[in-house]
Amino acid sequence: MLLAIEDNLVQGFTEQELRTELAIGLYQQQKVTLLQATKVAGVSLTEFALILRSRDIVVDYGYDETEFAKDIETMNRLFPQS
Template sequence: MQITIDVPDAIQMSEADLRIELAIALFQQERITLGSASHLAGLNQTEFQSLIATRGICIHYDVEDLEQDLISLRQEGW
């Protein structure tokens, strides 16, 4: 899905920063998995985990997250 949003210049955020903030918000609300949030943010999972840790956000990790991680690892050749 592609969505176009007009952001006022006053916000002064890059597209990458907006993607990261959206990924964090959706992850915090448990609307997307860690893997999906990492992908949306344009970061690998370790980078995303480090980022949310700096903000004091706990990682909720369930079976779906494990399955996503296994898929990601297999895609990366592990």
């Protein structure tokens, strides 16, 4: 998809800034997943998560509490603390 926006409406923004803002907006409205938002923004998952964190936006990694508990259990089994 090609999106055309008049230059005077986006004056002062770089293409990267606009892509990031679009991705954040779509993510917050739950129109795209976290992974899809990274593709819209054109950045890595880690970079996008850091951008969201810097704006106090909660990152939903798609885990529910049960899956998270299983992951913690697995990590504790694989990397026991002495």
